[in-house]
Amino acid sequence: MIIYEDILTGDEIISDTFKLKEVDNVLFECDCRNITKKLNEDIQLDGANPSAEGGDEDAGGDADTVQVLDIVDNFRLQEYPKLEKDEYKKYIKSYMKKILKALEEKGAPKETIDEFKNNAQTGLKRILANYKNYDVFVGESFDGEAMQVLVDYREDGVTPYATFWKHGLKENKV
Secondary structure, eight states, X not given: OEEEEETTTOOEEXXXXXXXXXXXTTEEEEEOXXXXXXXXXXXXXXXXXXXXXXXXXXXXXXXXXXXXXHHHHHXXXXXXXXXXXXXXXXXHHHHHHHHHHHHHHTTOOHHHHHHHHHHHHHHXXXXXXXXXXXXXXXXXXXXXXXXXXXXXXXXXXXXXXXXXXXXXXXXXXX
């Protein structure tokens, strides 16, 4: 399995268990799912008798649940305040400089660096055209200057998908 980490923070962002689709040679997209997660789930030990311990008081009732995106839950992504479009442009300019510097420091092949330089504007235009629709998430470290994972819904209005900067991710085989 391959886990992709934020190249700047080391936060786990996504894995190859999600079908990643390359877009414009600079972005990854993957479909997500809304899942229902129980809050304050009771843990039962083997051999325990919940009825004798008063553990069945709300048996048959609805447990407290919340809808979450599977990638948010799996990778402990944190919802981040969405920037205004002009502020996002400032952030992304700085972020791209950091990615380029990180690629150079890590000795990325010239082809990889050229791919990022040549396609970053195309990817950015795609994002900016749809920016008003995105929800924003960041890695577990809650570093807003690192990768911001953008989530929107497909044309069907039901299927969520996430967008990542391909060159901002580092593969880690486990």
